Amino acid sequence: MSQSSFSTLGLKPELLNTLESLTYTEMTPIQAESLPLIVEGKDVIAQAKTGSGKTAAFSLGLLQALDVKRFRIQAMVLCPTRELADQVAKEIRTLARGIHNIKVLTLCGGSPMGPQIGSLEHGAHIIVGTPGRIEDHLSKKRLDLSELKTLVLDEADRMLEMGFQSSMDAVIDAAPKQRQTLLFSATYGDEVAGIANKIMIDPTSIKVESNH
Ligand code: ADP
Numbered sequence: 001m002s003q004s005s006f007s008t009l010g011l012k013p014e015l016l017n018t019l020e021s022l023t024y025t026e027m028t029p030i031q032a033e034s035l036p037l038i039v040e041g042k043d044v045i046a047q048a049k050t051g052s053g054k055t056a057a058f059s060l061g062l063l064q065a066l067d068v069k070r071f072r073i074q075a076m077v078l079c080p081t082r083e084l085a086d087q088v089a090k091e092i093r094t095l096a097r098g099i100h101n102i103k104v105l106t107l108c109g110g111s112p113m114g115p116q117i118g119s120l121e122h123g124a125h126i127i128v129g130t131p132g133r134i135e136d137h138l139s140k141k142r143l144d145l146s147e148l149k150t151l152v153l154d155e156a157d158r159m160l161e162m163g164f165q166s167s168m169d170a171v172i173d174a175a176p177k178q179r180q181t182l183l184f185s186a187t188y189g190d191e192v193a194g195i196a197n198k199i200m201i202d203p204t205s206i207k208v209e210s211n212h
């Protein structure tokens with residue numbers, strides 16, 4: 001077993017089988033550095049270029065922590081745009097295909113409210129969406145985050161650039177203090193560091209320079 005094999009992580013067999021069928025044999029460098037900590041439940045700040053496999057890193061972490069038998073929101077991924085949220089939700093569904101009856105719901109601005117409200121009434125294990133729309137649902141008490149275990153900020157730098165700071169703060173405030181927070185970003189400037197310092201507990205920072 002090579003050091004960067006997914007089988008070193010102690011993942012659920014359903015996840016390992018899916019990784020094998022996707023021919024994800026080796027972890028990418030950012031995955032190899034972040035996943036052991038993520039699976040342990042640590043807070044992690046991960047900086048690496050686009051296309052380096054960050055989505056699978058946090059998706060495997062939240063799927064590993066999730067108990068599908070509890071039909072409550074256990075993980076939430078905040079993304080800067082609807083396009084990105086759709087991509088993330090698609091990757092989570094692909095990686096979760098061995099876990100039966102898992103429900104991933106996307107909540108993005110620009111989509112009609114009615115169907116989102118209906119979907120929320122049916123419930124979900126995982127929410128992926130943009131901060132503004134999620135803040136909106138929270139303010140109307142349509143989202144219960146009391147059992148949230150994993151909060152992911154994906155492309156945190158872009159979310160801040162797009163002016164989502166106050167919505168992000170509102171969502172973070174509504175999440176339980178006892179949780180795992182994962183922050184992914186292509187860049188790590190003062191603003192991202194500011195939010196990380198405010199919301200994370202003893203995080204480990206990982207930076208991968210290479211293209212992979
Ligand atoms: P990022 O979020 O870092 O920009 P992505 O998570 O979108 O990058 O990953 C880029 C591509 O690499 C995706 O198509 C994904 O399916 C693929 N990928 C991720 N991890 C692996 C892996 N371990 N082995 C092979 N392909 C992978």
Ligand code: MG
Pocket residue numbers: 050051054055154155
């Ligand atoms: Mg990404």
